[in-house]
Amino acid sequence: MKRIQMSLPRAGRRSLVCLAIVGAFPMHTAWAQESVAPESAPAAQANAVQGTQRLDVVIVTAQRRAENIREVPMSITAVSGDRLDTLTAGGQDIRFLSGRAPSLSVESDYGRSFPRFYIRGQGNTDFDLNASQPVGLVVDDIVQESPMLKGFPVFDTERIEVLRGPQGTLFGRNSPAGVIKFDSARPVFKTEGYLTIGAGNYGAKNAEGVFNLPLGETVAARVSLQSQNRDDRVHNPRPTGTRDLEGYHDNAGRLQLLFQPNKAFSALLNVHARDLDNNATLFRANIIKQGTSDLVDGFDYGSYPTDGINKQTLRTHGANLRLRWNLDQVTLHSITGYETAAFYSRADVDGGYGAVYAQPTGPGYIPFVVETADVLPNHRQLTQEFRAESNTPGPLQWIGGLFFFNEDIRIDSISFDSLAPGNPQNPFYATQDQSTKSWAAFGSLNYTVSEKLKLRAGLRYTSDSKDFSAKRVEATTAGPFVINNDSSNVSWDLSGTYALDRDTNLFGRIATGYRAPSMQGRLNGLADRPSFAGAEKALSFEAGIKEELFDRRARVSASVFQYRVKDKQLTAGSGVVNMNQLINADKVTGQGVELDLQAVLSDALRMTVGASYNDTEIKDASLFVQQCGNFANTGGRAGCTVTNAAGPFPGTVRIDGNPLPRAPKWQGNFSLFYSTPVGNGVFSASTDWAYRSTYNMFLYEAKEYKARSLVEGGARIGYKWSDGKYEVAAFARNITDRVQVVGAIDFDNLTGILNEPRTLGVQFKVNF
Numbered sequence: 001m002k003r004i005q006m007s008l009p010r011a012g013r014r015s016l017v018c019l020a021i022v023g024a025f026p027m028h029t030a031w032a033q034e035s036v037a038p039e040s041a042p043a044a045q046a047n048a049v050q051g052t053q054r055l056d057v058v059i060v061t062a063q064r065r066a067e068n069i070r071e072v073p074m075s076i077t078a079v080s081g082d083r084l085d086t087l088t089a090g091g092q093d094i095r096f097l098s099g100r101a102p103s104l105s106v107e108s109d110y111g112r113s114f115p116r117f118y119i120r121g122q123g124n125t126d127f128d129l130n131a132s133q134p135v136g137l138v139v140d141d142i143v144q145e146s147p148m149l150k151g152f153p154v155f156d157t158e159r160i161e162v163l164r165g166p167q168g169t170l171f172g173r174n175s176p177a178g179v180i181k182f183d184s185a186r187p188v189f190k191t192e193g194y195l196t197i198g199a200g201n202y203g204a205k206n207a208e209g210v211f212n213l214p215l216g217e218t219v220a221a222r223v224s225l226q227s228q229n230r231d232d233r234v235h236n237p238r239p240t241g242t243r244d245l246e247g248y249h250d251n252a253g254r255l256q257l258l259f260q261p262n263k264a265f266s267a268l269l270n271v272h273a274r275d276l277d278n279n280a281t282l283f284r285a286n287i288i289k290q291g292t293s294d295l296v297d298g299f300d301y302g303s304y305p306t307d308g309i310n311k312q313t314l315r316t317h318g319a320n321l322r323l324r325w326n327l328d329q330v331t332l333h334s335i336t337g338y339e340t341a342a343f344y345s346r347a348d349v350d351g352g353y354g355a356v357y358a359q360p361t362g363p364g365y366i367p368f369v370v371e372t373a374d375v376l377p378n379h380r381q382l383t384q385e386f387r388a389e390s391n392t393p394g395p396l397q398w399i400g401g402l403f404f405f406n407e408d409i410r411i412d413s414i415s416f417d418s419l420a421p422g423n424p425q426n427p428f429y430a431t432q433d434q435s436t437k438s439w440a441a442f443g444s445l446n447y448t449v450s451e452k453l454k455l456r457a458g459l460r461y462t463s464d465s466k467d468f469s470a471k472r473v474e475a476t477t478a479g480p481f482v483i484n485n486d487s488s489n490v491s492w493d494l495s496g497t498y499a500l501d502r503d504t505n506l507f508g509r510i511a512t513g514y515r516a517p518s519m520q521g522r523l524n525g526l527a528d529r530p531s532f533a534g535a536e537k538a539l540s541f542e543a544g545i546k547e548e549l550f551d552r553r554a555r556v557s558a559s560v561f562q563y564r565v566k567d568k569q570l571t572a573g574s575g576v577v578n579m580n581q582l583i584n585a586d587k588v589t590g591q592g593v594e595l596d597l598q599a600v601l602s603d604a605l606r607m608t609v610g611a612s613y614n615d616t617e618i619k620d621a622s623l624f625v626q627q628c629g630n631f632a633n634t635g636g637r638a639g640c641t642v643t644n645a646a647g648p649f650p651g652t653v654r655i656d657g658n659p660l661p662r663a664p665k666w667q668g669n670f671s672l673f674y675s676t677p678v679g680n681g682v683f684s685a686s687t688d689w690a691y692r693s694t695y696n697m698f699l700y701e702a703k704e705y706k707a708r709s710l711v712e713g714g715a716r717i718g719y720k721w722s723d724g725k726y727e728v729a730a731f732a733r734n735i736t737d738r739v740q741v742v743g744a745i746d747f748d749n750l751t752g753i754l755n756e757p758r759t760l761g762v763q764f765k766v767n768f
Helices: 010-023 041-050 081-087
Strands: 076-079 104-107 116-119 135-139 157-164 178-184 192-200 204-214 219-230 248-262 265-278 311-326 330-348 353-355 358-362 371-390 396-416 425-448 453-473 478-501 504-515 518-520 531-533 536-549 554-573 580-600 605-619 624-626 652-654 666-678 681-692 710-721 726-733 741-745 751-754 759-767
Touching: 076 081, 081 666, 081 681, 081 710, 116 135, 204 759, 425 518, 453 518, 518 580, 554 624
Parallel strands: 135 178, 531 580
Antiparallel strands: 076 157, 104 116, 157 178, 192 204, 192 759, 204 219, 219 248, 248 265, 265 311, 311 330, 330 371, 353 358, 371 396, 396 425, 425 453, 453 478, 478 504, 504 536, 518 531, 536 554, 554 580, 580 605, 605 666, 624 652, 666 681, 681 710, 710 726, 726 759, 741 751
């Protein structure tokens, strides 16, 4: 095939070559998003002949309107198309997003359920089922408040948007760090679909299918199904407890019906459900070498000696109805949502077998046994939004609306006797009940001052009411302990975009955010009072540039930011038992830099790069927490090496000046995508790499609980033929098979949580 030389200026050619060189060294910079829309095989071949490939315009809905990402005055990453397909190839759960956008981390102490999101260092390490997070998650316009709703599998997804910085005006409460938006592919008025099947190591078997069907001229239906399965890959050599672990069966589905009788009205019904049956996270006793964060010598990933039962199930289902009326001067929206979840998670938290008082015991020193389960037997969430927006031309555009939220939850915390035959449930347990009601009024104005200058302003009033009670049931019942709390807040933002030229925009933004008060009631004999954290309020400043280069063959977005959070909600461990305590830090600050870059290096090669630096600091001279590892009760044998100054009481340490937990300073990712015609089809190859620096696992600093830096990479090769109808591909995730400690349990012994090992597999896809 004859290659056509692009007629770029000499400087442009040099710059693209430089971009390619930078992309070859991903180890010490950070990398980010994909924004090139996928093309059919014939279109890709035609563009290769003509030499006309460009970056497609990226449309986002970060401001509740469809807009060019370059026109939105905030830091955004959008992930879609080939990039999204590559990242989800191996059956990964939602944690695949971690590090795939600047300043974004995702982790979990519960495995495939209960993901915890962090943006610009702000997140929540709390493992309680009532935990709130400062990162909002919105799926198909519905906020997912409960942690149990936030891990819904990602399939048949049109686009993921990561909105960094407070989103308190248009998205509301519990989003002072940012929002992650998922938009499912909607029904269309044509018959189409696809089926993907895959297999991999550890007996992995995955399938995803979509069928879109018009049901006449006014109704269309779209059915999307996914099944992810893996065999057990870890064995318990002990005669007691669960013998084989880490397999899963994760099934989910979505049915959408679109009714669109004319251009003035549409109704979209979305019904969805998930059924997850797997193991809870494996807590591995004494796998951290004391005085370091290394794994102990001779560690065996495939072996897990335990005397506990490990089981986890999650059932969720929900529905939403989105109505839209396009009138002469205004567009009206009604968005109604219902979600419910039932959850059971049981694990051997001490991570081993026996105890010092119940021989045999191991691995290592086990001070006491801990086998617990957290149960969500009752959960219900109802949301309703009414929104109106202008749709006429002119310099002034506006949005206004009302939002209502209602949630009821019940949580049971129970424990088991690991030393008795059959691991029976202990007679004591704790319960939490919470009812939340919230409403908000919001609005925003966009004003075009001139062809170059556009200004935006937003305002939201939120009212929250929570009724909470907790009790402990033993021989003598403690409680119920009741907390009734009402709070309100006014959030606002002000931003602007200035066009230096037709390809370059400068932007600035000042925004506030709010997280509602939190309650928690994991009661036991040592703590018969629930804990409470008051509302936190954030103020953020950011400024940046968004530019298209080389006749839209490259796009760059760079920003700097600084924020301050007053009364920051944090989660402290008890130091001696399986408990959390909510606290407020007087102030937390953060500042940093973010970069997004996408480029078409040639007609066959595309690249994405990104970087982020986050410097966070807890500022509260009077704040102290209990230290790790049951140090005081075991004479230091089960303790860790704390590097913070001692607190005012034995076993406590001060955390003033520490960074936020699980907040790496440096993050990034890098990807290359290559495609070229071969025979009667198209061959493609891609690779992606993510890097993050070290972080503290807890509020305090300890040598054992400082995660090491991590680089993980993936690759995929594929071949499409028959005009893109068929594709066969092979993939690998965590290519280097790097296994290390990424989380920990700190109250019993040096118990660690590991990342996922290498995944290999093949896929076959047919489009119709």
